[in-house]
Amino acid sequence: MSAQPRSELPLSQPAAEASEARLLTEAVTRLRRVLRASIRTDYPWETLPMAQVELLQVLGEHSPARVSELATRQRLAPSTVSGLIGQMITAGLVVREVDPADRRASVVTLTDAGHEQLAAWTGAHERRMDAALAALGDADRAALATALPALFQLAENLGEPSDGPAMD
Template identity: 80%
Template sequence: MPPQSRSGSQADTAATPPPAEHGQDARLLTEAVTRLRRALRASIRTDYPWEQLPMAQVELLQVLAEHSPARIGDLAARQRLATSTVSGLIGQMISAGLVARAVDPADRRASAVTLTDAGRAQLAAWAEAHERRLDAALGALDEADRAIVRAALPALFRLADHLDT
């Protein structure tokens, strides 16, 4: 049974935990997300040695899959990275054949970046490998834990939306 607030209402406690609990929740969530990302990345490289894309490049491919063509400055703003950083990453991705740079159709003076077929294929392979790995890990959990993870997903997406704003 959850602790009751000073007013005696469980709803008050659930809606606004004390600040100390907020800090602990944030710390534990940070630790969980960090461990999940590290474990997933390490297991993918063990199971799928071809997967060597840096996460920053994967994230740019994901953005380009949703918003293409895009200017370097727009990609930098969306990813909250320096334009020079994104420009360097895009240069590496052009060399690898994952993206192409062309004249921006909206402004012929500027260039825009698009995914190539190879970039789409690499992103799809990356997503499939991660989904297979996570599916196997979820399958190792008992049904109660899988249900908890499933129930938490909508709140995690809302949390991500709050972080994006």
């Protein structure tokens, strides 16, 4: 069986029938799935659940932070974030301290081990992504580079409250 040319979209339905939104959703879903799987295959030492990795990433940019702020940023329930933080405290990745601005509240901060784990995870993903990008042709790499600002803007737009019907 021959492989499909890279220019064809190996999607669940023909590209002519698929909407732009559906194609982008499928591409993002596939990227997330393959990145999650590849980090476990290529780097078996990585054992953190993605929810904890994502919290490490947020804390890497916004630390210290209150649990409520983390929950808002991750669009998770505060109780879910609190449980994840508890696991991360046990693992030595974060500490919970009294908020100096409001002694009734607490903030979460990355530990040195948390910074090291985040750097190792980020480095592993960057190496994996660099190898995949290097396998692309110049035109595809240029197209991706050109699309990056629009993808970041799309993420911002998706993060804003919707005026449309609520989704359950």
